[in-house]
Amino acid sequence: MIKAVLFDFDGVLTIEKTGSAAITKYIAKRCGLPAEQVRICYRRYNQALLLGEMTHAEIWPAFCEALGQSLDYQLLTDSFRATELDADMLCLLRQLRTEYRIALVTDNKSDRIRTILECNNLDDLFDAVAVSAELGSGKTDRRIFDYVLERLDLRPEECVFIDNAGKNLIVPEQMGIRTLLFDDEARDFPRFQAQLEAALAR
Known part of the structure; x- marks a missing residue:
């Protein structure tokens, strides 16, 4: 589950x-x-x-x-x-938070992520935040995912990971994490939401 x-x-x-x-x-x-x-x-x-x-x-x-x-x-x-956030995604994230634990896994700079989370009051939305610059590990390395699983105290098969780059789905898939590719060109939110609901129901 x-x-x-x-x-x-x-x-x-x-x-x-x-x-x-x-x-x-x-x-x-x-x-x-x-x-x-x-x-x-x-x-x-x-x-x-x-x-x-x-x-x-x-x-x-x-x-x-x-x-x-x-x-x-x-x-x-x-x-x-000035980073532009996706309002639909944040709304979905808040909805999901009522039923699921939520984590952020990002190849990013620490000062940037921490500033964005703070100035947009997003810190409380995440049960775990994994930033590559803080861990010395990006998403092509399993260490960043191991860190999140440890913080959440969950097994790989109990998680779904969403990314907009296929190369970043390889390692989590190998670990047993369910993955979902988001099309950042089309940004077809209704279609994505349906795909996520299917992934969560499987």
Whole structure:
């Protein structure tokens, strides 16, 4: 029997597919810089940021230098706060919470996730939050899922995991977690809701 629903963050609970895209688009727009230039400069550090090997504070001077701009660090925090959330998904999550335990499993930067959860009053929605930068493990590694299962005190077969990237479903499927791919292009919420209901009922 399913007892918990695990959600990815970007592309599922947010409109933008990835956190790095949300950050770089915001900075480019606010500063009048070419979006591709900002994306390329940020991408150099993205993997290290996702695994907690570096922090935004550490890479910020070099990032600004690569852009040829001296940018206020507050701009980064503002980009976190400006993240567009999917209202339908959050409504569904709240509904599910009445019957299931809820967890967040995300390849993400710690400062970004913690800021977004706090400024949107979302902390209380999750029974467990697993962030790759805090654990040194992304979703292509089972450690992040083991962490969530331990926090929830559940077995893999008691959980459903939702993600918008097929590559992130491979490991949890191998572990015995039921998985569901969300189409972040179509964002067909009624269709997704029907698929989730079927997955929970199986």
